[in-house]
Amino acid sequence: MNIKIADLDRREGEPLAFRLTLDPDELKARHQEIRGLTPVETKGEAAKLGDLYYINGDMQADVKFVCARCLRPFEQHVAIPFSETFAPAESLLADEEDSEILPLESDEIELAPLLQENFLLDIPAFPLCEDDCKGLCPTCGVNRNEQPCSCKNERIDPRLAGLADFFKDSK
Numbered sequence: 828m829n830i831k832i833a834d835l836d837r838r839e840g841e842p843l844a845f846r847l848t849l850d851p852d853e854l855k856a857r858h859q860e861i862r863g864l865t866p867v868e869t870k871g872e873a874a875k876l877g878d879l880y881y882i883n884g885d886m887q888a889d890v891k892f893v894c895a896r897c898l899r900p901f902e903q904h905v906a907i908p909f910s911e912t913f914a915p916a917e918s919l920l921a922d923e924e925d926s927e928i929l930p931l932e933s934d935e936i937e938l939a940p941l942l943q944e945n946f947l948l949d950i951p952a953f954p955l956c957e958d959d960c961k962g963l964c965p966t967c968g969v970n971r972n973e974q975p976c977s978c979k980n981e982r983i984d985p986r987l988a989g990l991a992d993f994f995k996d997s998k
């Protein structure tokens with residue numbers, strides 16, 4: 828779905844509401860941490876203000892992850908806000924090239940590719956089932972969220988690990 832610039836020009840600042848569903852299969856294929864995904868429901872508004880064009884709104888979906896620490900599969904509802912500003916490419920000054928303002932390359936704003944990028948950028952590279960997930964014990968492999976273990980290795984400085992082995996062997 829695209830937003831026609833002429834439509835925004837005609838509305839003179841009055842926002843134009845849009846709804847769009849992003850294809851989950853394509854998004855899943857582009858991010859290795861996404862193990863499953865519902866269609867991404869997107870709601871937003873587009874408007875022209877002054878010489879600039881704006882879009883904003885949010886994207887919602889249920890995402891299946893595997894916790895990077897304890898390897899437990901979990902599902903999370905994500906609500907990702909987005910907001911972008913555009914200006915006609917020819918009106919962007921050279922020194923604005925690095926700014927947050929995106930150049931308008933045609934007479935339409937192509938929503939899907941833009942929103943896909945926004946969505947993927949917000950997906951964590953290290954998803955965690957809980958912020959304080961205790962993870963698996965590196966020695967016995969137990970899930971420390973479910974059951975404590977008595978391994979003493981957790982706080983050993985890796986530089987001292989060799990020393991700990993030395994003392995263990997000499998017992």
Ligand SMILES: [Zn+2]
Nearest residue numbers: 894897956960
């Ligand atoms: Zn976890």
Ligand SMILES: [Zn+2]
Nearest residue numbers: 964967976978
């Ligand atoms: Zn353990």
